[in-house]
Amino acid sequence: MEKKIKQKGLVFVVSAPSGAGKTTLCRAISRIFPALHFSISYTTRPPRPGDVNGRDYHFIDPEKFQEMNDRGEFAEWAEIYGYRYGTSRIILEKVLEEGQDVILDIDGQGARQLREKKLPGIFIFLLPPSVEELEQRLSRRKTEGKAAMEERLKKAKVEMAEARWYDYLIVNDELEKAKEQLKGIILAENCRRERMNNVLEDILTGK
């Protein structure tokens, strides 16, 4: 008897400069699609107040990170402000094999690695409506000094230029609109003919 090959899940890579509202957007999307798997990065960054290990990140020490990296266990990794962040290749592959779609909330460096490795992912970049607006949002945070804020803004501008090679761009001027757009991208990618071939053949052959 022919065994049907289970269709692999899709990877949605979401990047954004800090202050673009990525965390809020991703949380809203996880409520819309409870079956969507949110990949949790490994990081050497110490937990901040409110961070939960295994929910926000897998917090590990630099030695452990290095070991995992040496064993090729990261699909991508990046160093940001002196801390390392990486996505477990093993977990990612397992979830995709099970047919689940995955969201990878990672920075531009990591996304570029995945693109260069020809990961068949869907790359989505979230933009602030303007640089001024981003500046205002960052300054409202007040969790860091002026110098750190300016450093962050400068980095954000560099990151935003990366948006030029992404598949989809979402401008986050209104959370509700951005949410509908991200939801739309996820639904649309799942309706692509290449993805629907099995379903179509079943309908045509009356299975």
Added chain:
Amino acid sequence: MEKKIKQKGLVFVVSAPSGAGKTTLCRAISRIFPALHFSISYTTRPPRPGDVNGRDYHFIDPEKFQEMNDRGEFAEWAEIYGYRYGTSRIILEKVLEEGQDVILDIDGQGARQLREKKLPGIFIFLLPPSVEELEQRLSRRKTEGKAAMEERLKKAKVEMAEARWYDYLIVNDELEKAKEQLKGIILAENCRRERMNNVLEDILTGK
């Protein structure tokens, strides 16, 4: 002073075998996107009870259709059950130039002509969940005899095989789900990077 080139609209071509629920779906979508332009076909088919000229179709006689066709005024046209149906190329181009997105609700023959002419459209095929379900839906209509119904079902199966070259497939098992998917495709296509280039450059250069 540099004049900004207005971005052209997108064309969404929606095809389906009869009984797949296309009319209901398209009406629902027009309520979601009031700015979306619904292209109205010209036809030589006589109006049925309830048909409104200029809303459902532009009803014209065969001579007029032939004249328009001879002048190359149709972007696509097809003959179905002895009647002709065509899309005005002039109206289509005008609406797209104005930056409006357009939905073309046309049959597989017409869609194939547009694809062959390399129209940069987005081709969406709406499918019934199964051939049996389609048969039931068609038989519930009771507006036609058994022979006509069987002819229609046979034609539907041929048309459904065309779905293999479309960009997106939507299975209409639940109207609400199908509506979300079509809405998602429209939103997603408008977020594609190629389409967002102007917006991105404006954000990056602070315009």
